[in-house]
Amino acid sequence: MTAKPPTLGRMVNGFDPAAPSDMDERTREDIARRQKLLGPAYRLFYRTPVQVDHGRGVHLYDRDNNEYLDAYNNVASVGHANAHVTDAIMAQARRLCTHTRYLQDGIVEYAASLLPSFGGRIASDGHMMFTCTGSEANDLAMQIAMHRTGNRGIIITSEAYHGNSYLTSRFSPSLGEGAPLGTWVRRVSTPDSYRIPPAEIAARMVREVTAQIEDLQRRGEGIAAFIADSVFSSDGIYTTPVDILPQVARVVHAAGGLMIADEVQSGFARTGERFWGYQRHGLDPDIVTLGKPMGNGYPVAGLAVTHDAVAAFGRDRRYFNTFGGNSVAIAAAGATLEVIRSEGLQENARDVGAFMRQELRNIMADAPCIGDVRGAGLYIGVEVVHPGTMLADPATAARIVNALRERRILISATGHDANILKIRPPLIFSRADARQLCDALHAIIRDGGQT
Amino acid sequence: MTAKPPTLGRMVNGFDPAAPSDMDERTREDIARRQKLLGPAYRLFYRTPVQVDHGRGVHLYDRDNNEYLDAYNNVASVGHANAHVTDAIMAQARRLCTHTRYLQDGIVEYAASLLPSFGGRIASDGHMMFTCTGSEANDLAMQIAMHRTGNRGIIITSEAYHGNSYLTSRFSPSLGEGAPLGTWVRRVSTPDSYRIPPAEIAARMVREVTAQIEDLQRRGEGIAAFIADSVFSSDGIYTTPVDILPQVARVVHAAGGLMIADEVQSGFARTGERFWGYQRHGLDPDIVTLGKPMGNGYPVAGLAVTHDAVAAFGRDRRYFNTFGGNSVAIAAAGATLEVIRSEGLQENARDVGAFMRQELRNIMADAPCIGDVRGAGLYIGVEVVHPGTMLADPATAARIVNALRERRILISATGHDANILKIRPPLIFSRADARQLCDALHAIIRDGGQT
Incomplete structure (x- = not known):
């Protein structure tokens, strides 16, 4: 693998104001105005950023009504502007939008509907808690884990991303070298199924986790939790082997730590085979965190947790999130879940x-x-x-991503070297959509990845 | 003041399952089911919790259509189910709901519309950044302050509340003794204008802040920021004197720290006299954090920041929040701002x-x-x-809050001793609403605060 240069604040597939681009004058002005008003911490996608005006299903449209095939957006999981979800949002917004310190039926019904899907200990005696973002869900999950264990140590995979809060950014190395990691955070190798024999991966991760637990214990931190998303997305999307997480769980649990399954990206039927990504590994997690597609774009997220993991936190502390699980958030989440279930989107994700x-x-x-x-x-x-070779080629990956964007097909890249094309469309993506993407990709590669 | 017993996880005006209440069987069952599904960390308001079904203007209604006067909800600032806001949400949700890595006009227009209102340095060269919750806004503000200053120390008032994330809960003592404070967090006395001569308060706070900065420096932490909301809400609502914050700013800035105005509660015209609470003090803050009423219940929050404070953070890091400032969040925030401005709600707040x-x-x-x-x-x-006497009487305060609730008027209590009635209605509250509340309060007090 080639090493990337230090990337303070840069990101994979980020717009670089210093790089050449043949964008039009209006786009250039829009970018300058945005920079002035939103400041230096915001980033845009693509060498030539995309202006978006409206969306429908798997498509986004710019103000000139040019159509883009959205093969990257895992938030609009049941489709941009899905009518069932927007109708539910509207009906509830016109009725009531308030918080969890009053009794409301919706939130309890939603929890009752979703909890059985988690299986294992969570389905048997677990609870749901609601936040607005996946970052908040992971932040809360880790607060619960630290409280439950009395420890602070966190183990993650090498290029993990778990959120933008102070705490979660400290265990999100993929934010780049400008974002400090916690001294109590330990990284284990990416489960690189392309370069490591698959049969060795689980044992290797168990060995590394064991060593890191011992190191954390020697430093008086102990292990609060191991956290991973089951497709190791920002490490580079490694979907096999699926025997890793239960073996890691054994050593983490033995050391008193919790297993947190970050399903912010891989959850809600995306992986096709099972409703939750961790179920492909046969893991019985202590906490499952939820986010992005949960309300098809409405800000709603949360977690499911075993009673044992949260009992002490609930006794000693309390949790309130003004907007988390408010009446409309729950309506959006409920409607999204209905569409996933009634339209068979798990099966569609698997087949397509x-x-x-x-x-x-x-x-x-x-x-x-x-x-x-x-x-x-x-x-x-x-x-x-x-x-x-097996050497990463981020330059070609970037050219492909931007060449697809010029053909109005939206994907991105991921991994330590940003050389892995990341294709993650709405769950309603059809075979025809897939063929459109593949035909364009094929043509671009035949042309040498040039735009 | 009387001391409260340690309150692990309890809260002011929280429902206590162990306390007697004459609630009906259905409410009892609802609470038990909720407890089972949402777990032990959730709390409800009032001795007898309120079930809510719909809302309109300043009123909430239960499923039997009983009307409650909402004199506590500062989220539904322009009124429950405000049609201008819900229409804007609907129109945008049907059109597009996506994130800030594409170019969109709305977010930039909103920033352009709001930034001038902050005055001072922020109006001249500042930026806006968007999150989903006030907790995220304060968490991000503090990450920016820590990055800008290279320091970690935070100074707050004694009973402050600034959020539920790992970091913000560590400078939110009002969460109770079960929520650990950071070792790098220092508290200064409540600016208690009832018990301390007002002319002495600013000097006292400056003295205490100076001493805490020195202590933080001796411990190698230094000062990252002083953060307060300008009405010191969870300290007990102290709205005078208004000469405190600029004097604190002088010593904080001299030590290299930033001043963060937490306007999550006091912002968006609530204090009547000025649009932002800190403007009553004549403060020119480095960062202003926003939240609760920003989208009238839609999850949208954020911050405004001087260019100087965020420049290094923006260079070295980046900020992305999947839902923060998404298309619909911005539509909700824009519509809410339009209502506040067009209906003269700042003037109404001042007059009523x-x-x-x-x-x-x-x-x-x-x-x-x-x-x-x-x-x-x-x-x-x-x-x-x-x-x-001047001795706090939390028992009578609790009786009054619950007696009002029995008369279907919703307020709460605040302060270290929970003896201060907290009245914080939607900004559309009328004189007639105020009179209804006062008449009920008067009657209850005449009856000795009994329900």
Whole structure:
């Protein structure tokens, strides 16, 4: 793998004001005005940023009504502007939008509807708690884990992303070198199924986790939790093997720590095979965190937790989030869940995902710059390498992402070297959509990844 | 003041399952089911919790259509189910709901519309950043302050509340003794204008802040920021004197720290006299944090910051919040701002607030249990004391809050001893609403605070 230069505040697939781009004058002015008013911490996607005006289903449209195929947005999971969800938001917003310190039926019904899906200990005696963002969910999960264990140590994978709050950013190395990691945070290797024999990966991670627990204990921190998303998304999307997490759980639990499954990205049917990504691994987590697609864009997130994990926190502390789980958030989440279930979107994710991976493997057969195609459901990674090697080729990956954007197809890249194409469309993506994406990708690669 | 017993996880005006209440069977069942599904960390208001079904203007209604006068909700600032806001939410939700990594006009227009209102350095070269919750806004503000200063020390007032995240809960002592404070957090005395001569308060706070800065420096922490809301809400609502914050700013700035004005509660015209609470003090803050009423219940929050404070953070790091400032959040915030401005709600808050305080002072004249009436605009505190003394009387305050609830008028209590009635209605509260509240309060006090 090639090493990236230090990237203070830069990001994968970020717009670089210093890089050449043939954008029009209006876009240039929009960017300058945005920079002035929103300041230096905001980033845009793509070499030429995309202006968006409206959306429908799997498509976004700019103000000139140009259509973009959205193959990246895992928030609008049941489709942009889904009518069932927007109608539910409207009906509830016109009726009531208030918080959890009054009795309301909706929040309790939603929890009753979702809790059984988690299986294991959470389904049997667990609880749901509501936040507004995945960052808040992971922040709260870790507060609960620290309270439960009396420890502070956190173990993550090498390139993890778990949030933007003070605490979660301290265990999110993918934010870049400008974002400090906590001294109590330990990283274990990416479960790189492309370069490591799959049969060795679980044992390797168990070995590394064990060593890091011992190190945390020697420093008086102990282990509060191991946290990972089950597709290791920002590490590079590693969807197999699926025997890793229960083996890690054994050593984490033995040391008194909790297992947190971050399902902010991989949850709500995206991986196709199971409703929750961790279920592919057969894990029985202590806490499951939820976010992005939960309300199809309405800010709602949260967690599910075993009674044991949260009992002491609930006794000694309390949790209140003014907007978290408010009446409308719950209506949006409920309607989104109804669409996923009634339209069979888990099955669609499984089928269209498998179809797309097969198409991508067909492309790989005569595209030496593609080293690997992997994924589960509609969470797909395509590894871009220097031909004939396993060396990451981030420059070609970036060219492909931007060439697709010029053809109005939106994807991004991920991984330590930003060389893995990240394809993560709404769950309503069809085979025709997948074929459109693959045909464009194939043409671009035949042209040498040039725009 | 009487001391409260340690209150692990309990809260002011919280429902106590162990306390007697004559609630009906259905409410009892609802509470039990909620407890089972949402777990032990959630709390309800009032001795007998309120079930809510719908809302309109300043009123909430239960499922039997009983009407409650909402004199506590500062989220539904322009009124429950305000049609202008819900229409804006609907129109935008049907059009597009996506994030800040694409170019969108709305977010930039909103920032342009709001930034001038902050005055001072922020109006001249500042920026806006968007989160979903006030907790996220304060968490981000403090990350920016720590990055800018290289320091970690935080100074707050004695009973402050600034959020529920890991970091913000560590400088939120009002969460109770079960929520640990950071070792780098220092508290200064409540600016208790009832018990301390007002002319002495600013000097006292400057003295205490100076001493705490010195202590933080000796411990190698230094000062990152002083943060306060300008009405010192959870300290007990102290709206005068208004000469405190600029004097504190002088010593904080001299030591290299930032001044953060937490306007999550006191902002958006609530204090009547000025649009932002800190402007009553004549403060020119480095960061202003926003939240609760910003979208009239839609989860939207954020901050405004001087260019100088955020420049290094923006260079070295980046900020992305999936839902923060999404298309619909901005539409909700824009519509709420339009209503506040077009309906003259700042003036209404000033006028109705002054009227209500006068009515409350009239009650105080023959109610020896009321020691003080204070406030600005529609943020009002009524201090309940043992007659003939300045000793806090939380038991009587709780009786009054619950007696009002029995009469279907919703307020709460605040302060270290929970003896200060907290009246904080939507900004559309009318004189007739104020009179209804005051008449009920007067009757209850005449009856000895019994329900």
